[in-house]
Amino acid sequence: MSGDLSKTDLYEGVKTLVESQDEKLNLPQQKLFTLFSISFQYFLFQSTKKPGAYIIRLEDGVLADKLARKSKDPSTRKFLQSLLVPRKLKYDRSVFYLDYFNPTSWNITNDIPKDKIKGAILVKNTQARPMMEIIEGEDEEVLKSISPDQHLKLLADFAPKLITIGFDETPEGAHDILFPFIKKEKERLSSGVKINEDIDWGEDE
Secondary structure (H helix, E strand, C coil): CCCCCCHHHHHHHHHHHHHCCCCEEEECCCCHHHHHHHHHHHHHHHHHHCCCEEEEEECCHHHHHHHHHHCCCHHHHHHHHHHCCCCEEEECCEEEEEEECCHHHCCCHHHCCHHHEEEEEEECCCCCCCHHHHCCCCCHHHHHCCCCCHHHHHHHHHCCCEEEECCCCCCCCCEECCCCCCCCCCCCCCCCCCCCCCCCCCCCC
16 A cells, blocks of 8 residues: 555564553654554564453544554554454454443443453544543433543553553653654645644644
8 A cells, every 4th residue: 555654664663662661652743544553563563472452442433444444554454444343353362352432332341351451552533522522422421420531541540551642642651652754744834824624634644
């Protein structure tokens, strides 16, 4: 696929994550599909060394579909496409799970013994949406019982390794990782030009 990560960049990205000693990592750069590919391949590698449960928690199904089509390496795209419907897929001696920020999608992952969880990826879409908007269709009592960061906090409490992508601010206790092969994009705007709010700066080209 045009625009895929080179094997060298993918290897170097995964190597950076392997060498990090921090339990919580945040990837703040503006290449959502690239960052997800690196993170997923890192956990795929880790799953062969530390068998257990690995959770991919995405903002919603729309983002899951985007990542399945536009992640920056064929292996990640193929795996996620296979994971979309069953939301549970065995790999070697580990199992990967897919759920969303909406707690009603946690019916599978809630049943995983906490000591079996070895890692998790949380990915926000690049357009900011409040948690209450994501959790739509719930009754008032359910909404009152849910904290705005519950989708993050619960995994942060149990996952020995947690990677967050797309967050506007670095989650508490997380260490930012920057990959040198991802160049910072420069905004070239003429005087008086207004940026369209619908432009999604976080997506890879």
